[in-house]
Each structure stands twice: as structure tokens, then as C-alpha cells.
Amino acid sequence: MQTQNVPTEGLQGIVGKEHVREASAEDAVDGVEPSLVVEPGTIEETSEVMKLASREGLAVSVRGGGTKMGLGNPPRRVDLILSTARMDSMIEHVPGDQIVRVQAGLQLQDLQDNLAESDQMLGVDPPEEGATVGGIVAANSSGPRRLRYGTIRDLIIGVKVVLADGTVAKAGGKVVKNVAGYDLSKLFTGSLGTLGVIAEANFRLHPIRETARTVFLEVDEHAKIANAVQELTHSSFSQFVLDALEMRWEGDRGVIAALFEGIEPAVEAQSSTAVEVLRSHGETHILGEDDGGEFWERFARRPWDAGDVGLKIGAPPSDLTAVLDSVVGAADRAGVGASLSGHAGTGVTFAGLSGGEEGLVEVVGEVREIRLRRGGSVVVQEAPLAIKEKLDVWGSAGDYLGLTRRVKEKFDPGYTMNPGRFLGGI
Amino acid sequence: MTESNGGRNGSGGEDRYSATEATERRDHEGTTGEEAMAEAIGAGSPEDIGQSTRAAGDSIQQTIGAARAESGSYTFPAFDDHHPPEKDLIDDCVHCGFCLPTCPTYVLFGEEMDSPRGRIYLMNKGLTEEPLNDEMVRHFDLCLGCMACVTACPSGVQYDKLIEATRQQVERRYDRRADDRAFREMIFQFFPYPNRLRAVAAPMRLYQRFGIGDKLRRAGVMQRIPARMRAMEALLPDLPKEEKIPDLTGPVGERRRRVGVLTGCVQRVFFSPVNAATVRVLAAEGCEVVAPKQGCCGALSTHAGREEESLDFARKTIDTFEDLDLDNVVVNAAGCGSTMKEYGYLLRDDPEYAERAKDFSAKVRDVSEFLQELGPVAERNPLPVTAAYHDACHLAHAQGVRKQPRQTLKQIPGMDVKEIREAEVCCGSAGIYNMVEPEPAAELGERKANNILKTGAQVIVTSNPGCMLQLQASLKKMGHGGLPMAHPMEVLDASLRGVPVETLLDK
């Protein structure tokens, strides 16, 4: 919906006529339709665009691959979509130093393909296709391999951002070890475009592992999943051996899967040990590299479809049974369908809920209540607009909300970057 | 439901709690949300943490607290020209702090001035800028002289020389409070003179034998005696009858060495069986053992900075032993051995004794050190017992003798030698420390006693009479006064004589 008289000409002057267009319904963010979409090609252009937007008081929403635009509360305002699509190059790759510098609009898949030529990779594997590196940083997206490599905040070593008023600033650098100045790279991780535009980012890389084995097990009880996970985690495998430890639960059946990547003799030994460890829990299966690849493609997908409510539950890993019990229990009571998946090794569980509005809201409320007592968080990552308007997607804001507000205030005093989307309605 | 906590009591003791459990309790302030947030990072309930926060016990009052002893003495410059702490040695310190975690007073008090790094800093300031006053002296006095810092220091700072020089300066230039001075004088009137010590101990012995001490205690008379006297009284060991050793003992079998033995002061009065055992062991290993009439080696005086007195004792000791045609002088008390190895340095200014002292020191050996050097020949009979070996600071840190006593024990078949946790931290004996600074000494003693009890050993073995007194007193306070203690020579002697384990433990 048009909210403001936007200076189309001004923008065209910065990026060129062909890179400014009127927004369409597809560009809407949670039902709020912006006026324009602009695609700067360089960081300088981005800075100029932001200066202009600031002068004109435009609310700006940054977009990469658009895979996570639904994340967050519905925005208060969106006037301008700043797309990073044109800033998609790999600036520098130094295989000998295991680092890469990229522009934010580069799609992860393209980056990985590029790095693979030197047998290297960025250790992050979110399931969303088409995600850009900048978007992954802004949304703190992650996938199964976070168990071994950490999340994007553990991999980022430098960043270049553009603030709401056009200021361009960098932090970190291109060396893995660096404590000069504040770690703004981390601050921007997960900031969802509310602090500034992430224009460039630098990461540490890892060598591509030679081969892989997958071990999986089917179970019929929540508790069995948790027990199996605990046993694997605390057996002779240090965290830097298991690449992923995931679970799925649907109906009355669950599957746990462990991924081992490395050199042939190592993954052979590890998968055999895993089978031994899991023997008492049920029938285990081993997959080789290729079958494993297909398996994980299906296994790592989020357990929700369009129209569902998708929750991301963070909890202590040892509390997994409680998480499963609470979601399935609440869903049953409210007459809502539930399907779960998650990074069992790190305590992240995804729940896909389908059903009537009232039931869905009830389930979210109940699960949140339990998490409040037992520690953790419940974030609504996906939901139809009607439901988003009934509850806060982020949940309890904790005692750091005041500090969060102050940080936001300093970086974006005009409150024009993705207003209203973030924690506490910031 | 799976229990979500793994909280357990570890070495922290009762202060440990489980955060998740804490949150499940609902009767405190704050919203459940805030608490949950707090719980998420283990904060639990504020009330839980608010209790029992003292990091150190009450002994902390002795250093920067309300009970700090002050006399108002002020001397500037802090040090005079006679052996001030050497600037070169001070400059070796690069302020890295590696000494801190091993220093007993830092472990207790957690502040810089009572750490080796801090004390060196004070010495440095004293050399040029700051006066010798109550504050400075308090921290120098509180140093135990255990030299754990010397072991830990990566730069090779000779802290032992620094603190000895500093203590001498303090004794010369700082006016102690009258009661402090009197107490210290009293100690040095008795402890370096075995006859006087024996005489004073005799009445003590009498009232021990008839249990008068307990009666006095029950009558509450003990409470009124000030802390230091009480400390000394508590250190009283259970006295056995005196075992005398002959002037000359012949070797068993072929004579391998001719050695003199130091009989010590506290050792010969309170632990004469140790001397007897030492002589028997040496003889069994082929030594001709000479035990001349002798005085104090001066260790306590040296470590307390009483320069004239210590040099006097040193000279007399050298006189006693040097013309006896000895291969070695064997010492069974860690503190004494350490000082006797230093005679060369101590008497460096004395033209008449400097060379002789160096020659003498070169012959001094700790008894375990000596036996391992000599090589064992006598047959050891089994002693199936679990023993915890306690490193005396003046043996481990000052002399670097750690392996040999352990080897001595391990060469006895059936012995299970346990290591004590925090072995490098002093037990609190430290010469006269546990008498002049009873509060921190008591806390250190308790800490060491706890670590010893954790080993589950049946007997505690250590090479220093001071440690023995301290450990006995500490264990007694904790209700474990009956735990047997022995010197390595007593253990070895028992093995050589084929004495059953029960006899050893019955001491």
C-alpha cells in the first residue's frame, strides 16, 4: 500500500533507472506493500540510497533471497525494499588462509560451488534454497551442521555495513584471529536488518570432508529419542566428530540421524561405534555418502507447509523429551496437528502446527508457558498473518529488552529500518 | 520426564546448587519469566547465591581487615644498605602472575599485596619510594616463605633470597608492637634450644599424660589465652617417651659412607623416634652414623630474618660437623636441610667461614635424597598400606626433592602411595608461621587436611616435623586426630625390621 510520496527520481539518479521499480503484491511483507524496490550495485550506491531514504523518512526493508521475509512481527511500515541481488560477487577467496570475502547478495549455493573448486566450504547449511549470505547472517539461519561448525556467528570474521543514515563502517577483518575493536560482526548476526544493511561479510572456511556416513534409527517414543541423543553426545564422540545429530517426529514415529564426515577409515570407525551405542535403542541403518546426501536433503527440511504455524524452540538439549511431550501434548489437547524436526544435538526443535486459529494460538501459549519455567525460547518463524496479529512472534523479551532498545536507538535513531519487526516490537 | 539438570556437588562443597532445581521453586520474587531467563544461564534464584559468599574465612581480617596488627612504626627509606632485597633479582620479575595461584596467602585472601608478585612490587617500591610501615610489614610477615612461587615462576625469580633479605630488614628497622615482639622473643628463647624446649615440654607432657589439658579446656581456661598461645597449645603433639640415639652407630655389613646426622630441635624433643629410625635405616644401608652433641641449625632464625642469631647458629653447626671426617651430613627435617644447604650463601660475608660454609653445604643431603643417591641395598619387607605423601615446602620447593621420598616409599613392596590434591600449596606450618599467624595457618591446615582425607589413605607420610605438628593439629580439630602420621624413615625402618603394618599404624 502506498504510504508515502517516494522520490523515485532521486533513487534512479543513484542506481540507474533500470534498477528502481514499483513494488508489486509479491513484494509485500506480511501484508504491508512497499512503494518501491531498489537494487544498488555497490556499497557506495547503497550508502547513497540509505542517505536519501533517511532524508525522506522512508522505512526500509532489506531483502536478499527473500526466503525469510516472513520472519518477525508484521512491520509497522515498509516504504522501500532494498534488494542486494546485484551485489552478488565473491570479493576475495584465499584458500591458503581459509577465508573468503563476499558481497551480501551472493547466494549461498553459488558461494559453495565456487569454494568447492578449492575443496573448501562455508560451514553453514540452512535448508532454504536461494538464501543469500547476507540474509543468512541477518536471520541467523542454520542447518544440521551447526553442531560441528557452529552457527554463522561462529564463522563470521568481518563485516561491512551501511547504517540508516548512510554511514559505511567495517568491523573485524579478514583474519580468523582478531580482537581489535568491538565484534560488530556478531552484533549484526540475527539482527534482521534492524541495525543496518549488511553489505559485505568475511568468513572463515573449512576443508570439504572426504566422505560421509549416516547412521539413523527409528523409535516410537519421545524419551527414546532423548536417550539416544544423550548417549551419542556423551559417548566417546567429542562435539567435533559428530557433524550433525538430528531428529524428526511425526504422528507416533520418530527418527534420529547422525552424520559423520571425514576420511574413510574415520567415518567407518565412527559409524560402527554409533551403531554399537544405539544398538539397545532399536534397529539402526547406515548409509553411504550418496544415499546419505539424499537422505539429508529430505531430513533437514522444516516440518511445516504454507499456512501452518512454524515454531523454533530453543531448549537445553537434555530437555528434549520435555519439549516433544509439551508440543505433542498441547497439540493433541487443542486438536491441532503437529510435526517436529530439529537439531537434537544443540537443543533446537522445529514444530509445524496445522489446525484452527484458536487451537494454534493455544498451543503456542502453552508451549511458551512451559519453556518459561524450564528455560529456553519459543519463536514463531512462520504463521499466517491472522495468527501473527494475535500473538507476538518472539515471545518473552527477558531482562535485556531495555538494552536491546538502546542498541537499536543508537544505530537507527530514526527507527526506519524494518520498524516493528523485531523483539519487543522494536 | 527427563531430568534436565546435571548439577552436582563438586569440589566447591555445599555452595553448589542446581539452577534448574532452583527455578522449579516458586516462592521468591520476580516474574517467572525473569527467573527463567536467569535460570537459563545458571543464575537460579538470587537468594541462593546470596548465601555463603565469603571467599576467604575470617583470617582475612588479619591482612587488610579490622584485625590488622599495627604499631605505627615508620621508617624511610624502607631499607638500609646492609643486604637490601637486590634490585637485579627484583627486575627478573616480569609481572606475569604465574605465581599467584600457587601462593597460599593469595589462595586465601585473593588480593595482590599478599602474593609473590605483589610482595616483590612492595619491595621494589621500598627500595626507592615507599617507607617501611605497618602495611608493608603486614604483607611481608604474612608470607609463609614456602617458595611455591619459586617453583612456579617461568622467569626464575629468586624470591627466596628476596624475602630473606627483606625479613632481615624488617627485624632491624621495624618496631613491632610490644606483645608481638615479646611473643616472637619467647619462641626464639625456646625452640632453638632443645634442652629448654624439653624442660618446657615436660610440664606440658605431664599434664598431657594425666589429661590435665582437657580438664583446663573444659574449665574454659583455654579460651582466655590469646589466639597465638592457643595455637601453640593446639599444636602440642601426643608425646612419646624420648628415644635416645648413640653417638656412633656402626654400619650393617660393609661401610659405604660415613655420615653425620642432624638431630634437630623440635625433632629430637617431640619426634625422637624419627631420629632413632633414621639412624637405624642409615646403618642398615651401610652407613657409619655419627650423632655429635649439637645445637640448632638456625633454620627458624634464618627464615624469620634474625640475621645475627642465624649466622651464629650456622657457624656453630659448621664447627660441630666439619672436623668429623664425614662424607655427608644427613638431615631428616626439611626446613633444616634447606637452610644448611644455604650456609654458603648465608656466610658469604664472613671471611673466616665463607669457604668452609660452601664446603659444608655441598655435603648436606636430605635423607631420602641421600638414600636414593646411595642406592638401596637392605632388604625391604612388605608393608601393605595406603599412604598419602605430603610434600614439605622446604623439601619440594626449596630443595627440589620430590621424587626421592616417593621412590623411598615405593621401593617398599605393598605400599600404595597416593598423591594429595593441591600438593604444592603449603599446609600452613612454615616455620613459626602457625604460631605467629594462627588464623591463616589454621585455614591452610584445614584445606590441606581436607585434601588429605580425600585420598582415603591409612597413614600420612611427611619429612618435616613442623608439617607433622600442623597436620596433626588440623586433623584433630576436624575430629580425625587419630589418623596415623609417620616420617619416611619411620616407614622404611618398619619395613627393614619386618615390623607389621599394625605397629606402624598404632603410633
Added chain:
Amino acid sequence: MDRGQLIETMQEILGPEGVIHKREELRTYECDGLMNYRVIPDLVVLPESAEQVQQIVKTCYDEGIPFVARGSGTGLSGGALPVESGVLIVLTRLRRILEVDIPNGRVVVEPGVINVWVSQEVADEGYYYAPDPASQIVSSIGGNLAENSGGVHCLKYGFTTNHVMGAEVVLPDGSVVHIGGGKSPDAPGYELLGAFVGSEGTLGIATKITLRVLRQPEDVRTLLAAFKDTEEAGGAVSGIIGGGIVPAAIEMMDALTIEAVERQVSPGFPEAGAILIVELDGPEAEVESQFDQVIKVCEDNDASEIRIAEDDEERALFWKGRKAAFGAMGSISNDYYVQDGVVPRTELGAVLKKIADLSEEYGLRVANVFHAGDGNLHPLVLYDNDTPGEADKAEELAGEIVFACLEHGGSLTGEHGIGRDKMKYMPQMFTADDMDVMQLLRCAFDPHRICNPGKIFPTPRLCGERPGPFHMHPVQKAGLAENF
């Protein structure tokens, strides 16, 4: 509030045993591990609980008194250097390990807990705490957090920031927040914890810290290889990492360092132009296979001697030799200036050559010990303070080395932090805009600028207007800041 009243107030909170106010005693706190800068604090306080820390900070906030937090005082950049007319808050008495939660791999500690105690605490369960700076036997977790300490194993395992999961923080206004999820991952909101770690005590004081502990690796293999010079050794490093191996640790020491260490610690290192210590850990099959690879690479690079640690004791001896390097410098030089530059590993050879050239130019010896895997150098500029002018020359040379690191795409500091010592070099690495934006973060946490002021940023930025009559901020009074 005058000084007397402040002392009284603090004594009320802490008892007399928690307040140091006598001059000689204050002097022992006038510097941390870096002796080049000394400032006598107005007052030193030693709290024993988080509540006491809160009360102290609140008092300072209400009275506008700046404060500095200090752990064990082993930092090498002057991060715990007191601020004039300020309070030094020493956290060494907050040293309890509060909780051990093995099922979740978490340990909660107070900031004064010494790094190595954490590993000792969980060793029986088969776990350990990975970040292991050389000072780990004395440096505190709180200090590690402030500086984002690394250590020899950080190439593979990361830094403190990758192992801190949550913290309770007392903000400069005396309020308390809990940031980071602790045992739970991905707490919603900004990465406040990530920004806090490595902020060198300028954003607040952590009073409870949740750490991640890892399962001890199945197998560990360590070797020591001697080379003719650092260039050859560097070739071996490239060969190892280029071969796709991520060693747990890979350290290099040059001839001068070896000499000092041998003299002081006597680990029995071979005489060589350079020594590499390489450690691999992980699953046995992987480690054994990669270890053979490493040996081969060393041989291919003409290692004159390769020594494999036969047991834990020998392994500990290798590491003792490496970790005692700084301290051991005292034995071959009266004074030294330790730097902490980082360069991309591929530039190591070039920068080492430059350092050698500079050393010759200035006529001062430079010993090199460094984390070869991540390019973090510790050039030790050796000098004698008593020789007039040498201290200044040493500082100049150190500056040149820093410049060389930056020129080759590196950083000012890999683990020691900026503190006071490297403030002057910040403009060489960051633009004014860069630093202004970083300071926005500071303004959010510490708008009154009382929390460890005068560190990191050479030109502080005061944040916004203060209502009411104009007060000359104590930091301004001390000449440390200007009003924007």
C-alpha cells in the same frame, strides 16, 4: 561524595577487608601484566558476590565515578589499568564454580574462576574447557571473556567467544541483564553476548558466566619438529594446512625463543633455527592417518629432527616450553615488549622477513613465538630499559611491526586486546567512521562513560546530551575525552 565518604560507603558494602585504600597497597594494583603503564587507582574494592558488584557499580554510577574491572591482572594490553580518580573492582574473590551440567555440556562460573580450574573440574567426567591461553593457570574466566582470549588450540576450536554461552552482566548503571541463551541455543534478540565478549571490560561486568565444555578427544598426538629457519618451518605449516588438515594446534618458536626457554625451563628442545609444535586430536583413525601425513610434510620440508611425544608427560613438557616463552624472556633480556599482531597465514613468511630486517635496522633483537596456524604473531622486542633511549626505540620498532602486519592485511591484535597499549594504532586499522559506529554500541551500554573509560578508542565519543546543568564529566576532567 569525597574520598573519605566513598571509602566508608564501600566498607559498608564489603566490610573493611574488602576495601584497599592505603597508598602502598594501592600501588600493587597500578598495572596489570603490562608494566609500561601505571596509574594508581583511587580505591580498590574486592567484592565477594554478584550482589556486591552490583552495589559497587550502582554507587559509582550515582556518583559519576569511573571504574575498571580486573581479574587476575595478567592482561598484556593494559585493559585492567586503573583510571585516575577511579575505582578498581577486583573480581578475584568471585571464584566459585556454581554449576556443572554435563548432560548439556555447560559449566557456570563466577568471573574470578581461573581458566584451568574449569577443565580440572570436569576432567573426571571426560570433559574439558577448550580455550587455553598461555596464562591459563592464572588468568580468570572474566578476563578471558573481556579479551576474547585464544590460546594454542584456537585454530581448530575457536576462541572464548565460541565457548561462552551466556552471561549475567552488571551494566554500568548498576542494572543486571542476562544475555545469551545459556543452556538454550539461539536466544531471541540481538547477539548482545557476542558483542560483549571481547569488549575489554568497557560495556559492563560479567558476574556469572556459562561456559561450554567439550568431550575430551579420543586421541591426541603431538610432535615437535626442528627446522633450519622459520622459512622452512613456515613451508611445513603451509603443507600441513594446505593438505586439508586442521591441526588442534600448530605453534612456532624461533632460535632466540628456544634459547630463552631452554635456559629457563629446560624442556630439552633441540637446537634449531625454528621449532614447530604440532598437535592433532580427534577420533583415533583420523588422527593416526593425519599424523603420518604431518610427519611426511615435516620430512619433505627438511626437518632436522622430529620428536613424537610418547606420553602425556612428554606432551606436557613440549607445551610447558611453549607456554613459558614470554616469562622466559626475562632470562635473556632485561626488558621486553611483547606484540600481538595477526597476519594472514599466507603472508607469514613475508612479515617474518620484514621483522628480521627491522630488527637489524634498529639494532634490537626480536624473538618470535607464534600461532603459526592462524597467523597470530608474538614478536618480543628485547631491550634494556637502563640503556638511554632504548625503550623508545623498542616502542618504535614495535610500531613498525604493527604497521607491517596491517599492510599485509592483518590485524592489530589477535588475543591481547587493544586496551591502552594499542589505542594509538587504531586509526591505522579503522577509519573514524568505523570507530564511531563501534562506539555507538558503547553508548548503548555505557552512556555516562564510566565503565573502563580511556581504553580501545583513542578519541572517545560522549553520547548525547545530559539533562540539567552542565557537569564536567570526570573523564573530561581527566583530559581523556571531548564532548561531541
